[in-house]
Amino acid sequence: MAGPADLGTLPVRSSRHVDLNLLTIRILSNREEFDGYAYFSRDAPAGAAADHEIVCVDLDRDPYDPEVLRALSDRTLRAKRFRSGYYLNHIFGEPAYLITEGRRSYVFGRRLERTIWPYFVKRVLTDFAVDHGYLHLKAAGFTLDDGSATLLVGPNAGGKTVFLTQACLDGARFLTNTHVLVRDGEAHAVPSAVRVRRSPQFEQLIEGHGLTPHLESGDFVAAPELLFPGEPRDRGRVRSIVITDYSPDRPRTFERIDPEQAALFLGLFADGVVNYGLKDDLLAHHEGDFTAFTGSLAAMREQLAKLVEGAHCYRANVDMLDPSVRERVLAELSSNGHRG
Numbered sequence: 001m002a003g004p005a006d007l008g009t010l011p012v013r014s015s016r017h018v019d020l021n022l023l024t025i026r027i028l029s030n031r032e033e034f035d036g037y038a039y040f041s042r043d044a045p046a047g048a049a050a051d052h053e054i055v056c057v058d059l060d061r062d063p064y065d066p067e068v069l070r071a072l073s074d075r076t077l078r079a080k081r082f083r084s085g086y087y088l089n090h091i092f093g094e095p096a097y098l099i100t101e102g103r104r105s106y107v108f109g110r111r112l113e114r115t116i117w118p119y120f121v122k123r124v125l126t127d128f129a130v131d132h133g134y135l136h137l138k139a140a141g142f143t144l145d146d147g148s149a150t151l152l153v154g155p156n157a158g159g160k161t162v163f164l165t166q167a168c169l170d171g172a173r174f175l176t177n178t179h180v181l182v183r184d185g186e187a188h189a190v191p192s193a194v195r196v197r198r199s200p201q202f203e204q205l206i207e208g209h210g211l212t213p214h215l216e217s218g219d220f221v222a223a224p225e226l227l228f229p230g231e232p233r234d235r236g237r238v239r240s241i242v243i244t245d246y247s248p249d250r251p252r253t254f255e256r257i258d259p260e261q262a263a264l265f266l267g268l269f270a271d272g273v274v275n276y277g278l279k280d281d282l283l284a285h286h287e288g289d290f291t292a293f294t295g296s297l298a299a300m301r302e303q304l305a306k307l308v309e310g311a312h313c314y315r316a317n318v319d320m321l322d323p324s325v326r327e328r329v330l331a332e333l334s335s336n337g338h339r340g
Contacts, residue, residue: 004064004072007099007106010055011062017044020121020190021234022181023128026050027116030057036113039121041223041232042191052124053104056112069097069108076100077280078123082107082115088276091118117192122276125179125190127285129272130296134181134188135303136272140164141175141187141236144334149175149187149236151311152244153270159246159320161195166320168228170330175233177224179272182303185310188235193221238307240333241266242314254316254329262313263304271300312336 004010015028018040026044027036036056044050057064073079079098086092096109107115129136140152140160150167152160161177168174179190224232243257243265273279286292320326 004057004068004108007055007101010057010106012055016040017048017050018042019044019048020125022132022134022188023051023124024048025121025124026053028053028055029112030061034113036116038221039113039117039193040191041193041225051103051128054116054120055104055106056116057106057108058110058112059108060110064108066095066097069099072099073097074100076284078119078284082109087115088119088122091115121179121190122272123278123281125181126272126276126278126282129181130282130285130300132183133299133303134183135300135307137180137182137266137270138178138272138275139180139270140177141180141189142167142172143175143233143236144172144239144330146334147233147236148239149233150240150242150333151180151187151238152242153266154244155269159244159316162246163242163244163316163318163320165227166326167330168224170326172330173230173233174224174228175236182238182307185238185307186235187238189233191232191234194224194227195221238311240312240314240336241308242316242333243269244316246317246319248319250317252317252319252325254314254318254332257313257315259305259308259311259313262308262311266304266308267301271304273297273300 011030012028013030013032014034015026016037017024017026019042024044029036034056070083073083082096082098085095091114093114094110096107096112096115099106105120126136128134138153141149142164143149152163154160164177175187176189177192177194179192181188181190241262243262268274273282282296283293286296318325318329320329
């Protein structure tokens with residue numbers, strides 16, 4: 001069992017260069033087939049340069065000496081967590097070894113699809129956002145006929161996906177499912193596959209297209225083009241922000257809230273750094289520079305304040321599967337105009 005004497009000559013048997021709208025990532029694997037590719041819905045244009053590369057080496061396919069990999073691994077907190085089998089949030093697996101060389105990351109381990117979307121995409125998006133003056137939010141979103149965007153944020157299992165799906169099936173255009181980059185009130189989509197739960201509605205789609213199972217047991221991933229009519233949108237000026245927290249046990253409501261309330265909520269439930277536990281990664285991105293790190297945090301806070309001040313903000317506990325409710329909610333979002 002040898003060590004990787006030259007990282008530049010590792011075995012690569014498959015690759016995919018994916019388009020995330022404002023940036024691209026090239027993913028390479030030593031496996032002929034790699035499930036990590038399935039989480040992306042769009043390929044980068046031919047000839048485009050990759051903004052970041054991720055090289056995934058499955059140790060079941062090509063074994064390397066763990067002691068050598070440990071010695072080569074980054075000295076960051078994230079690399080230490082990888083070596084313990086903890087990747088990000090609730091995603092974990094066998095020990096993995098993270099090696100970073102500028103805009104190229106190497107990861108050695110097993111079932112490495114568990115690191116691509118759960119960790120690498122989130123980190124690369126956050127790094128890009130702070131370097132280019134964007135705000136990275138955990139949010140779903142769609143655009144309406146006039147091109148204006150509605151962002152959906154909320155707690156896990158709060159109904160974002162149902163709200164998004166029903167809006168898009170009712171004529172709205174898909175913008176994003178999980179991530180969005182925002183600057184000066186403009187939302188930029190991060191193209192990705194959509195999580196699909198097995199149900200009579202999607203059974204034929206799952207079987208007919210041989211969809212890849214999601215990391216979470218029982219679910220699958222599909223490109224939005226397979227699910228919704230019309231081409232997905234890449235961007236839209238944010239007109240509305242809807243905080244979804246569906247609970248059939250509480251009174252139904254769709255009501256306006258103050259921008260200050262929205263900012264407090266988004267700061268905890270939508271901010272990428274907070275939601276994904278990336279504060280140590282962001283500090284490492286700034287090479288421990290305290291002034292640069294706090295400057296990035298201040299810039300993100302300012303972007304968030306501008307975003308909610310320029311939008312209509314709502315709190316929603318609504319059943320979007322009810323046609324009459326869906327019609328009323330979408331009519332409100334279509335007609336609310338800009339804040340005066």
